[in-house]
């Protein structure tokens with residue numbers, strides 16, 4: 001067997017993880033810039049630790065020189081969604097990407113694991129470009145809800161603590177907790193539209209308030225101070241009323257005032 005140069009072996013996987021985290025974060029940002037709800041809540045990535053790679057190889061009877069071809073999750077990306085429905089959207093996005101070629105999919109949501117684990121996994125090929133040229137490698141993308149992630153993070157640390165010897169009653173309690181997570185996700189799915197409406201209107205309000213404050217600040221430099229103070233007082237009064245329609249109308253009027261000042265300063 002050749003000597004395993006772990007740093008050399010793992011470096012391209014680190015590059016793949018870094019690139020993919022950036023790419024998925026940009027998808028989230030694109031939704032946000034377009035004032036659309038993002039199916040992606042957060043993205044993390046990791047390169048499997050050498051000790052975990054060796055443990056897995058031993059557990060699965062994989063020879064050292066077969067590690068790269070037989071361990072599919074050396075590079076791991078985790079995408080967290082708010083709702084179960086968002087997982088399908090993210091899976092579709094991944095299937096359509098030209099920089100990822102899906103090797104296989106594992107649906108542990110329709111068929112949860114005996115432990116109670118639920119998540120959607122995609123193993124995909126991804127090419128990185130290193131100083132030694134291109135390298136096509138495998139990445140595992142785990143897609144799950146916030147609730148599923150909470151459960152699996154806790155369960156993973158308990159698995160780590162007990163290895164193969166988790167007490168039966170703890171295993172039982174984790175299974176019950178997994179059922180509760182499932183029920184929570186279903187309950188959240190049934191109020192998804194309402195939650196999304198609330199989130200959208202919060203975002204819309206934040207954007208309008210920031211527009212208004214920007215305009216007030218700009219006017220401060222060009223308009224009469226008394227007039228700007230009056231506008232600011234009026235804004236605080238409307239803000240307290242918590243009425244979106246009023247806030248929108250005020251924003252429009254302020255846009256016109258600000259526009260007039262810009263026009264005047266050109267004369």
Ligand code: 0O2
Nearest residue numbers: 048052056072073106113115116117121151152153155156
């Ligand atoms: P770690 O420490 O997260 O890296 P297979 O497809 O069954 O031949 P594999 O690779 O074990 O082989 O696939 P599987 O079962 O889809 O597991 C891949 C990863 O999913 C695991 O990696 C875990 O991260 C996660 N996972 C799978 N089952 C469970 C579970 O019961 N509980 C938790 N918390 N996570 C799970 P590793 O290498 O096992 O672990």
